[in-house]
Amino acid sequence: MKPHLVRTHKSSEHLPMQQQLAYKLAEVALDPVEVLPEVSQMISNRIIDNASVAVASLMRGPIISARSQAKAHLPRVGKHGATVFGLPNSIRVSPEWAAWANGVAVRELDFHDTFLAADYSHPGDNIPAQIAVAQQLGLTGADLVRGIAAAYEIQINLVRRISLHKHKIDHVAHLGPSAAAGIGAMLRLEPDTVFHAIGQALHTTTATRQSRKGEISTWKAHAPAFAGKVAVEAVDRAMRGQTSPTPIYEGEDGVIAWLLGGPQAEYEVLLPGPGESKRAILESYTKEHSAEYQAQALIDLARRMHQNHPEVLDVDQVVRVVIHTSHHTHNVIGSGANDPQKYDPEASRETLDHSIPYIFTVALQDGMWHHEASYAPQRAARTDTVALWHKVITAEDPHWTELYHSQDPDQLAFGGRVEIEMRDGTKIVDEIAVADAHPRGARPFGPEQYEQKFLTLTQGIIDESEARRFIDLARNVTALSHQELLGLNVVAKAGLLENATDPIGIF
Numbered sequence: 262m263k264p265h266l267v268r269t270h271k272s273s274e275h276l277p278m279q280q281q282l283a284y285k286l287a288e289v290a291l292d293p294v295e296v297l298p299e300v301s302q303m304i305s306n307r308i309i310d311n312a313s314v315a316v317a318s319l320m321r322g323p324i325i326s327a328r329s330q331a332k333a334h335l336p337r338v339g340k341h342g343a344t345v346f347g348l349p350n351s352i353r354v355s356p357e358w359a360a361w362a363n364g365v366a367v368r369e370l371d372f373h374d375t376f377l378a379a380d381y382s383h384p385g386d387n388i389p390a391q392i393a394v395a396q397q398l399g400l401t402g403a404d405l406v407r408g409i410a411a412a413y414e415i416q417i418n419l420v421r422r423i424s425l426h427k428h429k430i431d432h433v434a435h436l437g438p439s440a441a442a443g444i445g446a447m448l449r450l451e452p453d454t455v456f457h458a459i460g461q462a463l464h465t466t467t468a469t470r471q472s473r474k475g476e477i478s479t480w481k482a483h484a485p486a487f488a489g490k491v492a493v494e495a496v497d498r499a500m501r502g503q504t505s506p507t508p509i510y511e512g513e514d515g516v517i518a519w520l521l522g523g524p525q526a527e528y529e530v531l532l533p534g535p536g537e538s539k540r541a542i543l544e545s546y547t548k549e550h551s552a553e554y555q556a557q558a559l560i561d562l563a564r565r566m567h568q569n570h571p572e573v574l575d576v577d578q579v580v581r582v583v584i585h586t587s588h589h590t591h592n593v594i595g596s597g598a599n600d601p602q603k604y605d606p607e608a609s610r611e612t613l614d615h616s617i618p619y620i621f622t623v624a625l626q627d628g629m630w631h632h633e634a635s636y637a638p639q640r641a642a643r644t645d646t647v648a649l650w651h652k653v654i655t656a657e658d659p660h661w662t663e664l665y666h667s668q669d670p671d672q673l674a675f676g677g678r679v680e681i682e683m684r685d686g687t688k689i690v691d692e693i694a695v696a697d698a699h700p701r702g703a704r705p706f707g708p709e710q711y712e713q714k715f716l717t718l719t720q721g722i723i724d725e726s727e728a729r730r731f732i733d734l735a736r737n738v739t740a741l742s743h744q745e746l747l748g749l750n751v752v753a754k755a756g757l758l759e760n761a762t763d764p765i766g767i768f
Contacts, residue, residue: 287455290442313715315366331362333768343393344750363389364486387412390489402741412443417541437466440492460505461495477611551632557696558676563624586677587665595655
């Protein structure tokens, strides 16, 4: 990996385009290195993973809304168009709107892959835009795989070294550039074109973190999809010769100077050198549970404590539950956020999946976690749950903060230590470093687990024959022709989507 120092430059300091971070990102994306077999297999896994959580969301409000918007935007005459989750493969829409609808579906349940470092990310959010453009332009599966590998590489390496949340900027500000870079890699565009697409995508996807604070709204699912849609549009404009704000990162009034630390801030971003394989996707990980990633290990710990310590199920005997964890977990999804909504039984699903006090309570009581039942209003309002929930707090622990920010992938961890104080004076203590499904966890996810997750989440929503058809295509993605790539979609059972009434808007 090659380090790149990134800092603000005054307008009087000329910084050549080729030395700017956006150009370096373009060069990495376009480097024509071979996609490694293990990377191709993981891309296949993540295509299946995305589809599983998207199909499980097909009848939820945000997806119905986004799908109805997409259906109002047909492809240009002479273009192939792109497919939309749930709809027949014969129905195609303009690619930016397919990226939008499919991106919302993928993100809604907070149930797909993740990478955490200086910032956090769901790099699978790149995939809907890549597939949409590949379908629109007649590309092959090999083209798609190259683009996805590049998108993951860019986003994950930005996330490693540039913290957005520290400055209250939403994490999709790394997603817009990575999605644009991945599309550029698929299309084998010139570096200057991808440079301008990255700059435009960054400029238009930089927003505050309020979407993940307090009373979290349905926009949480839309924000990454918006970044994918914007990336498609940015590449289109750049291909037509339109330029971007320059330097977008390093400019005197650029992103670093005003949004990421000020004119004195410096970042050292590590990127692959020429000819170096794009392997970043292998360091990301998916979710076994539908909740914020920092809750994954703690759900597994709660399940274990439910099994080993049934006495904690008597809420009257529990005095207090303290979750000792990282600074980020404490301040984002823990009591350190100081969000009263995190303890509100009437809070939205989007809020509850960012409340580790709620999540740990339900997982401890039930010994399990379910993407729908665990968030049901009647489940959240249960008297014994509310009573225990309000006894759960988080505390920042330097040990877990150090593990959270470790640069050593063998040490990186997102867990914590739980101490349950009982009324008889005893204290029940247990800890966990990584989720069971993590590559270093008790039950790491492999191809079989990705497929089982897909089959479980799509049961009753798609036909069994459709499930097998899609898995077979995804498993062979690198060899797909364009015609086969048009079938890289999951079609709902006949008549199912007719039960959803499209909301009325402008389109």
